[in-house]
Amino acid sequence: MSVLVNKNTRLLVQGITGNEGLFHTTQMVAYGTNIVAGVTPGKGGEWVLEGKVPVFDSVKLAAEATGANTSIIFVPARFAADAMFEAADAGIPLIVCITEGVPVQDMMQVRNYLDQKGIRLVGPNCPGLLTPGESKVGIIPGDIAIRGDVGVVSRSGTLTYEVLYAMKNLGMGASTCVGIGGDPINGTNFIDVLEMFEHDPMTEKVIMIGEIGGTDEEKAAEYIASKMTKPVASFIAGQTAPPGKRMGHAGAIIEGGAGTAADKIKALEAAGVRVAKHPEEIPTLLK
Amino acid sequence: MKLHEYQSKQIFSRYGIPIPKGRVAATASEARQIADELGGRVVVKSQVLVGGRGKAGGIKVAKNSIEAEQLATQILAMEIKGLPVRKVLVDEAAAIDQEIYLGITNDRAAKKPVMMASSAGGVDIEEVAATTPEKIIKAHIDPLLGLRDYQSRDIAAFIDLPRDYWREFGRIAKGLWDAYKACDATLAEINPLVITKDKRLVALDGKMLIDDNALFRHPDLAEMRDIDEEAPSETEARKYGLSFIKLDGNIGCMVNGAGLAMTSMDVIKLFGGEPANFLDIGGGAGSDKVAAAMRIILADPNVKAVLYNIFGGITRCDEVARGILAAMDEVKPKVPMVVRLVGTNAEEGRALLADANMITAETLADAAQKAVAAARGA
Numbered sequence: 001m002s003v004l005v006n007k008n009t010r011l012l013v014q015g016i017t018g019n020e021g022l023f024h025t026t027q028m029v030a031y032g033t034n035i036v037a038g039v040t041p042g043k044g045g046e047w048v049l050e051g052k053v054p055v056f057d058s059v060k061l062a063a064e065a066t067g068a069n070t071s072i073i074f075v076p077a078r079f080a081a082d083a084m085f086e087a088a089d090a091g092i093p094l095i096v097c098i099t100e101g102v103p104v105q106d107m108m109q110v111r112n113y114l115d116q117k118g119i120r121l122v123g124p125n126c127p128g129l130l131t132p133g134e135s136k137v138g139i140i141p142g143d144i145a146i147r148g149d150v151g152v153v154s155r156s157g158t159l160t161y162e163v164l165y166a167m168k169n170l171g172m173g174a175s176t177c178v179g180i181g182g183d184p185i186n187g188t189n190f191i192d193v194l195e196m197f198e199h200d201p202m203t204e205k206v207i208m209i210g211e212i213g214g215t216d217e218e219k220a221a222e223y224i225a226s227k228m229t230k231p232v233a234s235f236i237a238g239q240t241a242p243p244g245k246r247m248g249h250a251g252a253i254i255e256g257g258a259g260t261a262a263d264k265i266k267a268l269e270a271a272g273v274r275v276a277k278h279p280e281e282i283p284t285l286l287k
Numbered sequence: 288m289k290l291h292e293y294q295s296k297q298i299f300s301r302y303g304i305p306i307p308k309g310r311v312a313a314t315a316s317e318a319r320q321i322a323d324e325l326g327g328r329v330v331v332k333s334q335v336l337v338g339g340r341g342k343a344g345g346i347k348v349a350k351n352s353i354e355a356e357q358l359a360t361q362i363l364a365m366e367i368k369g370l371p372v373r374k375v376l377v378d379e380a381a382a383i384d385q386e387i388y389l390g391i392t393n394d395r396a397a398k399k400p401v402m403m404a405s406s407a408g409g410v411d412i413e414e415v416a417a418t419t420p421e422k423i424i425k426a427h428i429d430p431l432l433g434l435r436d437y438q439s440r441d442i443a444a445f446i447d448l449p450r451d452y453w454r455e456f457g458r459i460a461k462g463l464w465d466a467y468k469a470c471d472a473t474l475a476e477i478n479p480l481v482i483t484k485d486k487r488l489v490a491l492d493g494k495m496l497i498d499d500n501a502l503f504r505h506p507d508l509a510e511m512r513d514i515d516e517e518a519p520s521e522t523e524a525r526k527y528g529l530s531f532i533k534l535d536g537n538i539g540c541m542v543n544g545a546g547l548a549m550t551s552m553d554v555i556k557l558f559g560g561e562p563a564n565f566l567d568i569g570g571g572a573g574s575d576k577v578a579a580a581m582r583i584i585l586a587d588p589n590v591k592a593v594l595y596n597i598f599g600g601i602t603r604c605d606e607v608a609r610g611i612l613a614a615m616d617e618v619k620p621k622v623p624m625v626v627r628l629v630g631t632n633a634e635e636g637r638a639l640l641a642d643a644n645m646i647t648a649e650t651l652a653d654a655a656q657k658a659v660a661a662a663r664g665a
Binding site (some may be wrong): 020023038078099102103104105106108109111112113115123125127139141142144154155156157158159160161162163165182184185209213214215220235237238239240241242245246247248249250251252257261278279 | 393395396398399400413430431438471473498499500501502503508532534542543544545546547548549552553554555556557562565567570598599600601629630631648650651652655659
């Protein structure tokens with residue numbers, strides 16, 4: 001077992017014929033992910049990856065023809081909200097949006113619409129998911145992680161790679177790694193994933209990588225204190241970030257004194273979470 | 288992106304929100320002319336993108352146009368929180384009966400916009416929220432439905448607005464929502480919205496923040512960006528699609544990915560150094576982008592060492608190495624450089640840099656310690 005993605009994932013790629021879409025589709029297929037279809041409006045009937053993956057004009061057509069149960073989105077930011085609505089309306093139960101730079105008002109509409117339909121979204125502005133040895137739905141380099149019993153959840157991309165790599169160097173593997181993304185309004189949050197890890201028999205320990213901005217880490221700390229039995233280690237990025245400045249990620253901003261790294265670390269430590277001083281230290285806290 | 292008061296109020300006005308008559312001036316004589324047109328009694332307001340302008344003496348009332356010219360001369364010579372005043376807004380002075388706060392912002396936790404109002408207007412709303420939160424009403428707006436009329440009525444009732452004003456208040460609240468929505472704002476604020484002695488509702492001050500991610504569909508708003516108000520290095524970085532924030536330390540940082548870039552700064556600090564900047568070159572950056580990033584870092588005279596931390600995923604370490612070499616040819620840096628390359632094509636990247644006289648590191652902690660030591664030695 002694992003969470004969200006595994007061998008039963010039948011993946012559809014929205015924006016499959018674009019540069020990024022095609023590159024990462026190739027990488028995901030090489031990793032062993034079962035990609036059943038692609039969607040690019042106006043290119044229905046074509047095939048990509050030397051005739052292995054059919055392209056459809058719409059998500060609905062692709063899902064009907066192939067039984068896709070997960071969609072990953074690589075379309076440009078200006079089309080991303082529409083792509084998420086389309087996947088939701090086609091009844092895809094799990095949507096992973098990699099696209100960075102989606103306007104926040106678009107995301108508020110998407111999130112409220114998807115919640116009404118009961119559809120799970122991961123992202124946007126995220127590296128996606130990796131269940132080592134089974135399925136890669138996203139852009140996390142497959143060779144930096146090995147299979148194991150540590151669930152990893154993170155708001156960041158390359159920082160997550162750093163942690164997976166440090167784990168691998170210590171012989172520590174991941175059950176599933178979930179990148180939830182760095183935007184202020186996103187789909188799946190820390191608590192959602194912590195709950196999945198708590199109930200996942202393959203996961204014994206958890207690493208949570210947070211950053212400045214918002215209060216999701218504080219809420220996660222409350223959840224950990226009251227509901228979790230599995231040990232959690234953490235790292236919070238942005239201890240040196242100045243207030244009022246957006247640190248690359250749209251969601252990484254200290255506003256009105258709220259969302260500082262110090263507050264988050266304090267809340268997590270109070271919940272019994274061991275917080276690392278630098279990312280390479282995290283796996284050692286779970287040894 | 289922050290808009291100036293005068294820009295925000297112009298937008299509000301387009302959505303039917305009453306604003307005072309007035310115009311913006313870059314010189315004192317212009318200010319005098321505008322005051323003459325408005326009948327003499329005016330408010331001269333500095334236009335800088337920071338709060339606390341009033342407390343800093345950047346907002347003054349003039350009894351006549353001669354005084355307006357004098358005040359404009361003073362204010363245009365001021366610096367407020369480090370920002371020189373380049374423009375003043377000259378507005379007709381209003382006789383105020385009551386001040387109200389009305390604003391819309393995004394509530395991250397609720398995943399919805401929230402309209403906030405208070406009868407305690409004209410002061411910092413964050414202060415009101417901290418000291419007397421019971422004076423603020425919050426109404427969440429369904430982003431799929433928009434602001435409903437009953438919500439405006441509820442707000443008007445809560446802030447004890449006399450019933451005679453409810454209809455007009457509803458129009459203003461709707462106008463503010465429409466402006467917020469149409470401009471992809473993350474904040475649209477009227478503080479204060481006043482009831483004048485002659486019984487009108489007028490937006491005396493306005494503030495808007497626009498979502499940078501939405502500027503692609505607002506070329507008109509993108510043009511309103513005041514680049515005089517930001518560090519030139521930040522303007523230059525934006526041109527190349529780099530995410531850059533200048534800081535006060537002496538160790539320059541170039542990193543791929545925002546979370547890792549913040550972390551690299553933190554680890555520098557952990558080992559006793561101070562980062563000179565935040566810089567995320569983004570995913571898949573080519574050598575030209577890397578070269579631009581390096582020029583921007585090295586243009587800061589405080590920089591005594593540079594740390595390159597690249598974890599190759601989509602980004603290829605050999606591309607980054609080529610960018611570093613190209614920029615070194617051009618800017619001939621005199622400060623020590625520490626480089627750490629891991630991931631996609633790291634071997635090739637390291638080989639390219641073998642003769643470049645750079646300090647190499649295996650781990651982030653190692654790299655940060657070497658950068659701190661190098662900055663001290665320089």
